[in-house]
Amino acid sequence: MHAPAILVRDLHKSYGSVEAVRGIDFDVARGEVFGLLGPNGAGKTTTVEILEGYRERTAGIVSVLGHDPGQRPRALRERVGIVPQGGGIYRHLAVRELLEHWARLYPRPRDVDEVIDLAGLRGKERERTRRLSGGQLRRLDFALALVGDPEVVFLDEPTTGFDPAARRTAWQTVRSLADLGKTVLLTTHYLDEAQALCDRVAIMKDGRIVTVGAPAELGVGALYRVAWRDAETGAVQSRETEDPTGLLHQLTSAALARGEPLRDLSVTRPSLEDVYLDLTEEAVRD
Amino acid sequence: MIEVAWRQYRLERRMFWRNPSAAFFNFVLPLLFLALFGAVFAGDQENLDVLVPGIAGMSIVSATFVALPYTLVFLREEGVLKRLRGTPMPAGAYLGALALHAVTNAAIQLAIVIVAGRAFFGVGWPDDWLALAVFAAAGVACFALLGAALANAIPNFESTAAYVNAAFLPLIAISGVFYDADDAPAFLRDIAEALPLVHVIDGLSGAMVTGESAWSGLVVVALWTAAGGVLAVRGFRWEAR
Numbered sequence: 001m002h003a004p005a006i007l008v009r010d011l012h013k014s015y016g017s018v019e020a021v022r023g024i025d026f027d028v029a030r031g032e033v034f035g036l037l038g039p040n041g042a043g044k045t046t047t048v049e050i051l052e053g054y055r056e057r058t059a060g061i062v063s064v065l066g067h068d069p070g071q072r073p074r075a076l077r078e079r080v081g082i083v084p085q086g087g088g089i090y091r092h093l094a095v096r097e098l099l100e101h102w103a104r105l106y107p108r109p110r111d112v113d114e115v116i117d118l119a120g121l122r123g124k125e126r127e128r129t130r131r132l133s134g135g136q137l138r139r140l141d142f143a144l145a146l147v148g149d150p151e152v153v154f155l156d157e158p159t160t161g162f163d164p165a166a167r168r169t170a171w172q173t174v175r176s177l178a179d180l181g182k183t184v185l186l187t188t189h190y191l192d193e194a195q196a197l198c199d200r201v202a203i204m205k206d207g208r209i210v211t212v213g214a215p216a217e218l219g220v221g222a223l224y225r226v227a228w229r230d231a232e233t234g235a236v237q238s239r240e241t242e243d244p245t246g247l248l249h250q251l252t253s254a255a256l257a258r259g260e261p262l263r264d265l266s267v268t269r270p271s272l273e274d275v276y277l278d279l280t281e282e283a284v285r286d
Numbered sequence: 287m288i289e290v291a292w293r294q295y296r297l298e299r300r301m302f303w304r305n306p307s308a309a310f311f312n313f314v315l316p317l318l319f320l321a322l323f324g325a326v327f328a329g330d331q332e333n334l335d336v337l338v339p340g341i342a343g344m345s346i347v348s349a350t351f352v353a354l355p356y357t358l359v360f361l362r363e364e365g366v367l368k369r370l371r372g373t374p375m376p377a378g379a380y381l382g383a384l385a386l387h388a389v390t391n392a393a394i395q396l397a398i399v400i401v402a403g404r405a406f407f408g409v410g411w412p413d414d415w416l417a418l419a420v421f422a423a424a425g426v427a428c429f430a431l432l433g434a435a436l437a438n439a440i441p442n443f444e445s446t447a448a449y450v451n452a453a454f455l456p457l458i459a460i461s462g463v464f465y466d467a468d469d470a471p472a473f474l475r476d477i478a479e480a481l482p483l484v485h486v487i488d489g490l491s492g493a494m495v496t497g498e499s500a501w502s503g504l505v506v507v508a509l510w511t512a513a514g515g516v517l518a519v520r521g522f523r524w525e526a527r
Contacts, residue, residue, distance in 0.1 A: 052372060054525070074374050082372040088364030092304035093297075101297055105290065105373045144369070 003066065005030045005152055005183040006051060011060035013046050013207075020046040022207035023060070030151075033174065033184040035194040038204035039280055044187040045085060047204075048156050051185065052082050064152060078107055081150030083141045085157050091130035095121055095140060098129060099147050106148030118176060119143035120169055135166040142173050153177055155186035159193060171196055191273045201272070203279055210279045218275045225270070229263040231255070236264060287379050294375070294383035302387065312353040312391055316345040317398060323464055324407050331408050333465070335495045338403035340463035342494070343487035345395035346425040347454065350388045354433035355440055355450050357384065363443045368525040385430055392426045400494070414493040421489030421500075424507050428482050431514030438521030462487050482510040 006028035013021040021043040028034040036044040049055045051062060053069040053076070062069060067076040090098060096112065103109035116122055119139045124132065132140065138158070145153055158174065159167045174197050177184050188194055194201045195215045202212040211218060226247055227238035231254075241247055244267055255262040270278075303309060320341040327333040361367045370380060403409035412418045440449045460474050461467060461483035467475060478484040485503025492498045 054368065054371070074376065077372065077374040080372075082369070084365060084369055084372070086365060087369045088361075088366045089369065090297075090301060090366060092301045101293065102373070104293060105375050107374075148373070 002030050004028055005032070005065060006034070006185060007061070007063040008047070008051070009061040011047065011050065011062060012058045013043070013050060013055065014058045020207055021050075021057075024202075024204070024207075024209045026202050026209060026212060028183055028185055030183050031178070031181050032199045033178050033186070033197055035198035035201040036185070036187045036204055037189065037191065037194045037201050037276065039189060041206075042204040042280075043207040044204055045156055048154055048185065048187055052080070052154050053077070078148065079151045081145035081148060081153040083145045083153070083155045083158055085160070087141065089129050089137070089140065089144070092128060094126050094128055095132070095143075096125040098140075099143055102144050103147045108149055109147055110149040112147065115143050115147045118146060119173060135162065135169075138162070138166070138170065139173070142170070146177070150182065152183045152185070155184065157187055157189070159188070159190065167193070191271075191276055195272050203276055205280045211275070215272050218272055223270075225268050226251075226266070227268075228265045231258060231260055231263075287376055290375055291379035291382045291386070294380055295386045298383055298387040299390070302391075308353070308356065311356070312349055313395065316341055316348050316395060317402070319344065319464075320399060320402060324402075334403075334407045335409060336462065336466045336491070337464065338399060338407055338409045339491035339494050340461075340487055342396055342399045342403075342422075342490050343425065343461070343483055344458050344463045345399055346392045346422060346486065347429050347458065347483060349391035349395055350426055351429035351433040351436070352450055352454055353391065354384070354388060354430060355437040355446055358434060358437035359440045359443050359446045362437070362523060363526045365525065367523075371524045388430050388433075389426055392422065396422055403494070409495060412494045413497055417489060417493035417499075417501075421486055421493060421504075424489075424504055424511070425482070425486035428486070428507050428511040428514060431511055431518045432482075435514050435517035435521065438517065438523060441527070457481060457483055460484075480506070482507045 004027040006026075008024060008026050011021055011024050012019070024043075024047065026034070036047060038044050046055065050057050051064055051069055053072040056070055065076060065079055067073050069076060093101070096116070099112045099115060103112055103115075116125055119142045121136065121139050121143055124136060129137070129140065142158075145155075155174065159170045162170060171193070174184060174186070178197075184197075186193075186197065198215060200212065200214050201218065202209045203218075204210070223240035223242055224244045225238055225240050226244050227236055228251055229235070230237050239247060248267070251262055251265070302312075320337070323337050323341075324334065327337055358367075361370075371377070400412065404411055436449060436453065440446050458464075460470060460478045461481065462470075462478070463483075467478055467484050467487075470478065485500065485506050488498075488500035488503050492500045
């Protein structure tokens, strides 16, 4: 039984009188892809930056690979890769030159060519970084985080501002990290991203974790929603039920009896998006 | 640690020469002033004897106090410092590499000024190499730390030029770079005497031209170095606010 790669207990962080993180707990197992999901200002980046060693916590316990990131031990920095949010890079170096320099900062780096392929930068090795496009720079971010062959990778909003194609490529890179057995902690405010990439997701709101679980499980326990167009009024009706079998039977037999099609029929289970919106919405549903 | 610092230093050298505008500001400007004022003072040895050590002092300031805020603020605001901090590179190795980079620039410029002084402006080889080395080293240390301290006070990259020039231009104007500081009005002389550059230039002038001892001026330089060191370390920021 391995200790978790990342452990967080009752973590608090205040900036002056503002409480950005108000007592959160979670574990990330080795090899797991874990997502912190939430709207802007929920405390995701603060949490990740505490784990990365950039911020000091106000209270609580955090551990990354058995180290306290607040102490910023070199032994930990050698085993962690960080894809920062909007981090700049030297402009007057070529991609390969930069990666080779970075690789030598780590005791057991990955092969630079391998990293160039993994990050999708083949063909750009000799390009100066200031000539790269936004998407290519983000790939370089991945490459810089990977070149030290880290065990844990932090990705702070890895695809914000990406076009759809670039997002798919970035997702592929994250999946390849998981395939390599890396532990990944990512933050995102995109639900589809969390759903596509994460083994487990914690939804954060106002500095707290409101729920945590596998993306598919977060909808479990919630009701099925059956919707259809009413034959008489012409309006769309819907009903939520634990078991839609009986309702569907009623609806379909009534439609058959009338000899009319049952229009706009749908049976849905709440997606992660519904759960997310429910949990993070200010308004209480009636 | 030393190996890491050395590799970082070599990277800084390479990047420096690939960035023409940085190279210009830090390198060409003092030499341009030397050429221009040298031409103005041509044949006037008394003024040339003031100008050459003055430009030598300006070169030191330019390579440290001017260059470091540009570098540090840019890298800080762009997030490069933050990224470096996330790697295993020790902070000391990185800052040591930056310091050595500034020392190298200062040394190269000083050498060019000395050679140009000898070749074009009737100033002989320095008489006192030891004093030259001591005052150059004291000046580099003092203005490098003051430059790092200034970088801490600069809120964003756009305002770097304003902050740097607000300090640098008056400093060189009153510190006897272009004329003998003793000829200035008393109140300007008093201000200049309280600042470090005039003492560095006096020391360089003694070593390169006059042979006069100026060791007592090192006290003022040392005080500013200490103040710069405290402010540079205390206020150092790895990331933008």
